[in-house]
Amino acid sequence: MFKNTFNSTLPNQEGYFGEYGGAFIPPQLEVIMKEITAAYLEAREDESFLDELMSLYQHYVGRPSPIFHAKNLSKKYGADIYLKREDLNHTGAHKINHTLGEALLAKRMGKKKLIAETGAGQHGVALATAAALVGLECDIYMGEVDIAKEHPNVVRMEILGAKVIPVSHGRKTLKEAVDTAFGAYLEDPVTQFFAIGSVVGPHPFPMMVRDFQSIVGNEAIVQFADMKDGALPENIVACVGGGSNAIGIFTAFLEKEDVTLYGVEPSGRDINTIGEHAATMTKGEPGIIHGFKSYMLKDENGEPAPVYSVASGLDYPGVGPQHSYLKDAHRVIYEHISDVEAIDAFFELSRLEGIIPAIESAHAVSFALKLAKEKPGSSILINLSGRGDKDIDFVAEHYGKKYKVNF
Numbered sequence: 001m002f003k004n005t006f007n008s009t010l011p012n013q014e015g016y017f018g019e020y021g022g023a024f025i026p027p028q029l030e031v032i033m034k035e036i037t038a039a040y041l042e043a044r045e046d047e048s049f050l051d052e053l054m055s056l057y058q059h060y061v062g063r064p065s066p067i068f069h070a071k072n073l074s075k076k077y078g079a080d081i082y083l084k085r086e087d088l089n090h091t092g093a094h095k096i097n098h099t100l101g102e103a104l105l106a107k108r109m110g111k112k113k114l115i116a117e118t119g120a121g122q123h124g125v126a127l128a129t130a131a132a133l134v135g136l137e138c139d140i141y142m143g144e145v146d147i148a149k150e151h152p153n154v155v156r157m158e159i160l161g162a163k164v165i166p167v168s169h170g171r172k173t174l175k176e177a178v179d180t181a182f183g184a185y186l187e188d189p190v191t192q193f194f195a196i197g198s199v200v201g202p203h204p205f206p207m208m209v210r211d212f213q214s215i216v217g218n219e220a221i222v223q224f225a226d227m228k229d230g231a232l233p234e235n236i237v238a239c240v241g242g243g244s245n246a247i248g249i250f251t252a253f254l255e256k257e258d259v260t261l262y263g264v265e266p267s268g269r270d271i272n273t274i275g276e277h278a279a280t281m282t283k284g285e286p287g288i289i290h291g292f293k294s295y296m297l298k299d300e301n302g303e304p305a306p307v308y309s310v311a312s313g314l315d316y317p318g319v320g321p322q323h324s325y326l327k328d329a330h331r332v333i334y335e336h337i338s339d340v341e342a343i344d345a346f347f348e349l350s351r352l353e354g355i356i357p358a359i360e361s362a363h364a365v366s367f368a369l370k371l372a373k374e375k376p377g378s379s380i381l382i383n384l385s386g387r388g389d390k391d392i393d394f395v396a397e398h399y400g401k402k403y404k405v406n407f
Ligand SMILES: *Cc1c(COP(=O)(O)O)cnc(C)c1O
Pocket: 093, 094, 095, 122, 197, 198, 199, 239, 240, 241, 242, 243, 244, 245, 246, 313, 314, 358, 360, 361, 385, 386, 387
């Protein structure tokens, strides 16, 4: 079994990664966030907490997730391509790694209910799963437009025993759901625990979610060495929405200077038009969003801009503060991939390796295939953050013709 190690020097005590991060929150939440921070720092030193989490990772999630050598892709594109198979986790993506951690912490703190917002429903399903397992109530706030669009995930959450609360004001999508969930949290931050879905939000969430996800890289560094005579991968590629799967695989390699790290954002339909992409690192600037400082995409009033990507898990106008730090430090290179390129890679992986990726993960695959041509013969490890079952109907409807999907 793999051990997890949480010994990073960042963030500092106030939750800063260099100039990014922190906690920009209403006064009534300051005490609560300090309590969560203290409880978490204590929990991560407690063998029984760590043993319980590791045991769930192994017997419930199915960890360690394998690394697969994608020989057909490697042959066609000329580099040595490997996949870290987070798509094989229970519930089909990496998100279960941090929702289990958050649920165990909430339980340990005596909380009764997990709450969160969800857009496409992926975070909602992962959280409802953890809540069912750990024995907590679960309220998921979701815009009415998203409820109509993401019917299977809404049903899944209800089957798992969570309550899906429709949000019916404004554009009735993720932004309104965030606002409503936050309002509900302010009303009762004592018995409820707001489980953030990525390495974003106020301190301690970027640190805590990173730590829970770092199991991905901690496994990968050992697995890769076993497969390749002790070698490290020369390149690692992961998609970046809020940034949790990327930081999860990067963390174990941050001090290995020979490993080049790539984060891949969505350039959507058009990277030069605000509202048509979510390439925060390429087009954003530092600002404060949802309680923390980071790169963000701003509208003309300096507020979070509207964003778009074919991958609903990637369309966030901010990014985790540690990513902003790693960008400025030139430790991670941030690139972008368009809708069209991602869908191409979605079919390429499906048809060459028999693995249907989440459209989010297909962004990482697409960039890796470009990189393979630039760096022939080098090794590339892709974090395959999730499986594409959730995406098949959408892809068939919108892109089926081009790829000869006839039903
Ligand atoms: C939610 C999601 C993402 C984006 O979230 P990060 O926090 O950036 O990892 C990526 N891939 C899949 C499969 C997702 O469900």
